Amino acid sequence: MTKKQEKINPQTLKFLTAVSSAEYSKPTLKLGSLIASVFDASLGVVYVGERASEFHGSSVNMTRQNLDNWNIIHPGLEVLEWALKELKALNPDDESLAKIKFNADHVYEEDGRVRVFLPGEDACRIELILREGELVNQLRKEIQLENYDLAIIGGSQDKRHLAHSLIQYLPSSIFVLQKFNPRKKYKLLLLVDDSKATKKSVQWGALIAEKLGWPVRTLTVSKTKRFGAGYQGAADMAKAYFEDKGIEVEQFFLTGDPVRTFVEFAGDNHFVIMGASTLNPVKQFLFGSKPIKTLERSNVPILIVR
């Protein structure tokens, strides 16, 4: 496992998206592919299937080996084959991607996962991964192994339960695609405070604003009427960073309950970027955190930066 970079490197971005089936994952894959192509990032597509009870695990493995003899492939590989086909259809101009052929026999096991060998995958920067086990645990392992910068998660899942665990335990930044419309011109809303993650949030904000040309707003919310030096300093740092990149920024300072203020301000036309919580894990687990609460209460796409 590599230590998470303090700064994001726009030249070597790695995004990860999880797919579950051709039936349900089409929107997530489509947006994941689009976002990766906008940022010129490599894209890992991971299928996480249920692991059979260990009691009957050897019987299941024996059956799968026998199914191989009949040229019947693992259901997860079927989904990954579909994903590759979809990615080709979504990127018709990508010649290197068009050349790649899926072969279910060309898979190899490494580090507790199965990786589909794609000849020429370096050129098109796609990886297809099959994992089995509990979803959050497997995504966490995959992110740690490959040091992904961003995990792209569909917004249609059971928000309260799954998003809570994903935000809490995934060691990368997370983009939750709830109600994300790629044709819509969003305003970028960057939540700025004195937390450590604000610096990296600003970097992400600048990168997105540069790529998509969206207007940028920063929002700093204080529970009291007074804005401390930390908050003011963070807002100034954000403004300076954007201006240094030639991006105009509007600053807002509001008072009130932070989560309620974020949600009301975001409405339905903002793309929210906020830092991951700095609360200790036990407090987060027991009382939730700003990102989790914001996600639960809002209906806009959110990028939670870690």
Place this chain on the structure above:
Amino acid sequence: MLFWIQQKRWLLISLALGAVFYFLVPRPADLSPEGYHILIIILMTLILILKEPIPLPAIALQLIFWQVIIGGSTPNEVGSYFMNDAVFFIMGSLMLAVAIVSQGLDKRLALGIIRLTGNKTWRIVAGFTAISAVLSSFVGPHMVTAMMLPVALTLIKFADKKKSKSVTALTAALLFSIAYGATVGSIGTPSGGGRNVIMLNYWAEFGSGSLGYIDWIKMVYPMVLVEIPITTFIILKTFPPEIQVMDTAVRRLSVEVAHAGRTSSREIFSIVLFFGVLYGWIVLSDNVGLGGVALMGVFLYLAFGLVAWKDLSQQVNWGVILLFGATISIGVQMKNTGGAAWVAGLSVDFLRDIIPNIDILRAVVSVALSGVMSNLLSSSATVAVVGPVVLNLGGDPILLGLASVIASAFGYFTAVAAPACTIIYSSGLVRAPDFLRAGWKMAIMSVGSLLLLALFWWPLFR
């Protein structure tokens, strides 16, 4: 750290519950300290088996050391119950399954089934159910399902012409005919499943009598024969197939399996060995033991180069064997320390007011305990834990033991109980609610069949 706690919460819960019972909850006056401690270990183990927060071999290891640390047993005592004919059988049958499945005989089997059933869907479903049941009754459901599943999936692939998954009911009907057929059949003979051999082992260990291979068949097989057509009916009614005649699919399957060519001498020899093992189980097992025969069969497959040790060692889950050894050892300790008798007494006392007839009460406790637990745990683990309790209920231990073993095959509601159900679930083509849709009907049918067997058939023998 928090992530580790979240992932291992059931391990922590099991340890915490164990500590609470050990240190804080007073021991019932009529239960020995050793018996109480063994029951605490079993409670902790059941949580771990149910939620699997740690690997199965680790569950087996904790069973061993807890028995020594708080169960009042010596290491040699625990070890002496660890290896017995039941564990030999489970080990041998897992290895035999790998050896036989790797021969590629399933293509011959597919051809045989098609010739027998023709191309009408209902006949294919009936054929799958019957063949899975009969084969599984002798060689166990895991091997049969591993061989039958490719046949079913190939038929489905050819039937789903547009690859649009438009034949979901047909898919469910074919897959459930294999899984439920194999599960229904697995009670038919002692070699049909590990749980059957575990019960034989408990009868011998506890001095409760014995039941020969042929005697078991005489007492139980009629139930299998009755259940086969009813299972077919239930499956066809629950999942009415979209296609009534599968002529194209059957024709294409025939062409596909015809590519396998003529039967080779290697295949013929492995079939001969397979029937040799079956013969051994029927004729020799009363003296040599079912495990002994299974291991002889594995030895011959290895000796004649029909399977490589590397394949066996890679594909057999040795952790499961370790766990069964440990579970059986604690089952015996539960009996020896009086823990099993205490649980049996408690169950009977609890229900005595509702069911005054003691014979019916014992039967209900035996069937209910096994039936419910088998839907949560594996059926073999159920018998390993429930067996000693059932044999302490009083009454005829052979009949109650048989009822318990049969009821432990009633794990129709979930994908975890029976290996056949887990295997079809792992195909990704049937969903958890499908097990419920058909499972409740299967459970009613099976309880009814068991009742008829116990009331009208078993009195002819005991």
